[in-house]
Amino acid sequence: MIDKRWQDALYITEVINDEGLEGHTYVPNGLKLKTSSPLNSNPGTNPEQLLGMSLSTCLEATLQAIEREHALPHTAAVYVKVAFVGSKAHYEFLVHAEVSLPGVAPALAQAMVTEVEDRCPVSQLLRQSANYTISLAK
Amino acid sequence: MIDKRWQDALYITEVINDEGLEGHTYVPNGLKLKTSSPLNSNPGTNPEQLLGMSLSTCLEATLQAIEREHALPHTAAVYVKVAFVGSKAHYEFLVHAEVSLPGVAPALAQAMVTEVEDRCPVSQLLRQSANYTISLAK
Numbered sequence: 001m002i003d004k005r006w007q008d009a010l011y012i013t014e015v016i017n018d019e020g021l022e023g024h025t026y027v028p029n030g031l032k033l034k035t036s037s038p039l040n041s042n043p044g045t046n047p048e049q050l051l052g053m054s055l056s057t058c059l060e061a062t063l064q065a066i067e068r069e070h071a072l073p074h075t076a077a078v079y080v081k082v083a084f085v086g087s088k089a090h091y092e093f094l095v096h097a098e099v100s101l102p103g104v105a106p107a108l109a110q111a112m113v114t115e116v117e118d119r120c121p122v123s124q125l126l127r128q129s130a131n132y133t134i135s136l137a138k
Numbered sequence: 139m140i141d142k143r144w145q146d147a148l149y150i151t152e153v154i155n156d157e158g159l160e161g162h163t164y165v166p167n168g169l170k171l172k173t174s175s176p177l178n179s180n181p182g183t184n185p186e187q188l189l190g191m192s193l194s195t196c197l198e199a200t201l202q203a204i205e206r207e208h209a210l211p212h213t214a215a216v217y218v219k220v221a222f223v224g225s226k227a228h229y230e231f232l233v234h235a236e237v238s239l240p241g242v243a244p245a246l247a248q249a250m251v252t253e254v255e256d257r258c259p260v261s262q263l264l265r266q267s268a269n270y271t272i273s274l275a276k
Contacts, residue, residue, distance in 0.1 A: 049153060
């Protein structure tokens, strides 16, 4: 954590998991969620859903800003799919975000998808991975 | 989504945000969470917390597997910090994971941190970003 930008952060949150996949993840004095493997029927969310929630909200928030900059009404919606793939030797997640921009001309809509991929902070973290893709909904 | 591995996925989840940062993110017929900007006092979680929850749970789950492989008792805990940095021109997230492995010899503990960074699927997605770091708790 040598990166000096931590000192000028607009916001910092801490999140803990000290139990396991069948356990809880929580923000101290904040949100606490039950977690469970997606491969059993126990109640609880999982890393795949939580990553999809983070990415979909980040993309949607950034699209709202882009809509405002273009004086467009807010019509954007973001649908994220996260897949758990592989086998015991090596597991990976695949992440695909589909952006719906009803009422926006196709060329502008495509430009907005390219822009949101660059600007959304979660998208920036993922975009060097070949497992992350984003597209405009047909 | 041309990647053929989607077809052989062990699990796929879909997550939607069609409202905005002041809105909700939800799994159809599943978990629904209120979201809000971390920079106001409205109730709700945010992309920073959700990313921290996904990463902490993924790392903790993978550490449990590594502990089992070494016939160690489960003592691992994962503390993730996510910072929102930048200004209107360009925002980014910084992500730091700290791994606590009480009772594990230092050399083995350090090797386990290196291994979990490689094996946890969320860590794999983030690790090409210079904004993501992981360390063993002192």
